[in-house]
Amino acid sequence: xxxxxxxxxxxxxxxxxxxxxxxxxxxxxxxxxxxxxxxxxxxxxxxxxxxxxxxxxxxxxxxxxxxxxxxxxxxxxxxxxxxxxxxxxxxxxxxxxxxxxxxxxxxxxxxxxxxxxxxxxxxxxxxxxxxxxxxx
Numbered sequence: 001x002x003x004x005x006x007x008x009x010x011x012x013x014x015x016x017x018x019x020x021x022x023x024x025x026x027x028x029x030x031x032x033x034x035x036x037x038x039x040x041x042x043x044x045x046x047x048x049x050x051x052x053x054x055x056x057x058x059x060x061x062x063x064x065x066x067x068x069x070x071x072x073x074x075x076x077x078x079x080x081x082x083x084x085x086x087x088x089x090x091x092x093x094x095x096x097x098x099x100x101x102x103x104x105x106x107x108x109x110x111x112x113x114x115x116x117x118x119x120x121x122x123x124x125x126x127x128x129x130x131x132x133x134x135x136x
Contacts, residue, residue: 002063005044007052012044015062019073026066032129035108036071039125042101043075043084051079051121073125082121083114 001022005011016037023033040062052058060077087102106112111126 002061004059004061006056007048007054007058007060008056009045009048012041012048015044016041019064022064028066028071029130032071032127036073036127039105039109040073042105043123046101047075047077047079051077051082069129071127071129075123076120078120081116084123085112085114
């Protein structure tokens with residue numbers, strides 16, 4: 001599944017909702033659906049707010065692939081180069097308001113890779129699924 005999104009918070013939520021529907025159709029467990037939804041929301045929000053300054057004329061892409069025991073999510077934007085995998089995570093007691101996104105994504109995602117390709121930030125998130133039992 002691939003979505004082209006405008007740089008607005010509403011579009012980020014559209015991606016989250018599309019993922020949730022796709023995950024349920026694929027019979028992915030609710031815990032994994034939640035964790036990946038949070039990752040999409042956090043990473044998409046960073047693109048909207050930081051890469052594009054909430055400019056709705058700008059676009060980014062979200063591609064989601066379910067391959068048996070894993071889900072891969074790829075986010076692409078043409079904003080300034082930014083590698084979230086190299087971001088230092090401040091201790092909890094000194095973290096500014098709103099500084100929880102990257103630590104949560106790191107907690108819930110098994111593999112995070114960043115590259116810069118043809119002027120685009122490419123963030124790839126991979127989650128190994130706990131189970132295909134949709135009740136978990």
